[in-house]
Amino acid sequence: MIVSTCVGLIAGLGSLFILPYSPRWLVSQGRTQEAKAVLGLITEHSEEEERKELLSLPPRGEKAGWSDIxxxxxxxxxxxxxxxxxxxxxxxxxxxxxxxxxxxxxxxxxxxxxxxxxxxxxxxxxxxxxxxxxxxxxxxxxxxxxxxxxxxxxxxxxxxxxxxxxxxxxxxxxxxxxxxxxxxxxxxxxxxxxxxxxxxxxxxxxxxxxxxxxxxxxxxxxxxxxxxxxxxxxxxxxxxxxxxxxxxxxxxxxxxxxxxxxxxxxxxxxxxxxxxxxxSPTAVTWPPSLLRTGSRRTQAGARRSSRRRSSAAHADENGKSTFPGHYAMERLGSSTGSAGLQGSAIED
The missing domain is CATH 1.20.1250.20 (MFS general substrate transporter like domains)
Known part of the structure; x- marks a missing residue:
């Protein structure tokens, strides 16, 4: 316990003297030259574009909030x-x-x-x-x-x-x-x-x-x-x-x-x-055959859904669709007529 505590204490105190401030924080405080000096320690001179990017700050008043993420x-x-x-x-x-x-x-x-x-x-x-x-x-x-x-x-x-x-x-x-x-x-x-x-x-x-x-x-x-x-x-x-x-x-x-x-x-x-x-949201390049198979399944499913909607829209025996996009209910009745349905909710 004493050994591990000493190691942590030495590392913590040493970081106060070894670790520099963040370049972005230095820029935000107006200490641009110090920021450039710190970047010089961690980047190559050939990475000029990246250095400029690291030194860039969001415009004033456009700081991102929680909803932005x-x-x-x-x-x-x-x-x-x-x-x-x-x-x-x-x-x-x-x-x-x-x-x-x-x-x-x-x-x-x-x-x-x-x-x-x-x-x-x-x-x-x-x-x-x-x-x-x-x-x-x-x-x-x-x-x-x-x-x-x-x-x-x-x-x-x-x-x-x-x-x-x-x-x-x-x-x-x-x-x-x-x-x-x-x-x-x-x-x-x-x-x-x-x-x-x-x-x-x-x-x-x-x-x-x-x-x-x-x-x-x-x-x-x-x-x-x-x-x-x-x-x-x-x-x-x-x-x-x-x-x-x-x-x-x-x-x-x-x-x-x-x-x-x-x-x-x-x-x-x-x-x-x-x-x-x-x-691309993924890091994997899927085989073309797999992509084609998935695409065909998606298209086939879309065609089946379209046919169901079309048949539902024309399913009423009078040629009308009371509830478009849904399957039509079969008319309740018998060969003797609709007398038994008088006053009901499904009466025409």
């Missing part, structure tokens, strides 16, 4: 960013971090060892992995990291759940397999979903809506975080393997959705990212 053109990106943040929490990361001592004790470690592994080993592993991830996220790509990370997270959960469900977790070898898989899961999460989710949900937004959209996504993330923290202990006590299968399945689902909709943003300017989302 759901307007046509950015609504889909806001929903995608919120989706990724929701499922970042539904991968069970805070379930593992909050209740790590309990999880390790459940696996068979004594309380003292569980506390040491949960606070010391896990904390240092998360710090080191996150620091490394900051260097490779711009080389491997956001989409690639998220998809492969989600795949690995789902496998870790499935393996842990299977060990508990089969009873193998309660053997000496199974105990250490559980501990290893939990640590592996936290490392994979820190190197992929932890960084990529926050970064991606922000950079896919246009400059004008970036701030409110980022705030919305973080708020949704923390709301789900609270729900996971409140429900996980009872779930774990009732079914020891249940949370792992649940979070593993949700992680696999999020990975599949990300494969379809998460477009790569690495090496793209803000303008290019914006235009790519306008050109």
């Amino acid at each position: 759901f307007r046509k053109g950015v609504r889909g990106r806001t929903i995608l960013g919120a989706f990724l943040n929701v499922f970042q929490q539904l991968s069970g990361i805070d379930f593992v971090l909050f209740y790590a001592p309990l999880l390790f004790t459940q696996a068979g470690l004594d309380p003292k060892t569980s506390a040491f592994v949960a606070s010391g080993v896990t904390g240092l592993a998360l710090f080191a992995t996150t620091a490394l991830a900051a260097t490779w996220v711009d080389k491997i790509g956001r989409r690639t990291l998220f998809i492969w990370g989600g795949f690995a997270i789902a496998i870790c959960h499935a393996c842990i759940g299977s060990l508990y469900a089969s009873g193998a977790a309660y053997t000496e070898g199974g105990k250490w397999a559980i501990v290893t898989l939990i640590e592996l899961y936290t490392i994979i999460f820190a190197g992929t979903w932890s960084l990529v989710t926050r970064l991606y949900s922000t950079e896919i937004q246009p400059s004008r809506t970036r701030s409110p959209a980022s705030s919305f996504c973080i708020g949704v993330n923390q709301l789900v975080n609270t729900l996971v923290a409140l429900t996980s202990p009872a779930f774990l006590a009732k079914i020891p393997f249940g949370p792992y299968f649940l979070y593993g399945g949700l992680s696999a689902f999020a990975t599949a959705v990300a494969y379809i909709y998460m477009q790569e943003t690495i090496g793209k300017s803000l303008e290019t990212i914006d235009s790519s989302f306008h050109e």
Whole structure:
């Protein structure tokens, strides 16, 4: 606990002297030269257009509000960013971090060892992995990291759940397999979903809506975080393997959705990212044969619907349609006439 606290304290204090102010904030304060100096540290001189784009600010009085992030053109990106943040929490990361001592004790470690592994080993592993991830996220790509990370997270959960469900977790070898898989899961999460989710949900937004959209996504993330923290202990006590299968399945689902909709943003300017989302809402190029099949089914369904509406409009035996667009009801009566219907609601 003392070691992890010292590491966090050093990192926090060091950031006060190392991390510069945001270029956009500096521009908003009229400190343009300082903003250019900061941009010079993080961008290449050849990226002049991107530098101009980063220094641009929304016109005065046109700052985006909450309703703007759901307007046509950015609504889909806001929903995608919120989706990724929701499922970042539904991968069970805070379930593992909050209740790590309990999880390790459940696996068979004594309380003292569980506390040491949960606070010391896990904390240092998360710090080191996150620091490394900051260097490779711009080389491997956001989409690639998220998809492969989600795949690995789902496998870790499935393996842990299977060990508990089969009873193998309660053997000496199974105990250490559980501990290893939990640590592996936290490392994979820190190197992929932890960084990529926050970064991606922000950079896919246009400059004008970036701030409110980022705030919305973080708020949704923390709301789900609270729900996971409140429900996980009872779930774990009732079914020891249940949370792992649940979070593993949700992680696999999020990975599949990300494969379809998460477009790569690495090496793209803000303008290019914006235009790519306008050109296509998905990141997958569907086979032409599949598209043709879907188009034919849609057209056939439209023709059937049109024929039904046409037949309904001419179904009345007198050539009139009392309720256009609906199927005509058959006239109630018999060969003896309509005397039995006198005074009724269906009398002509």
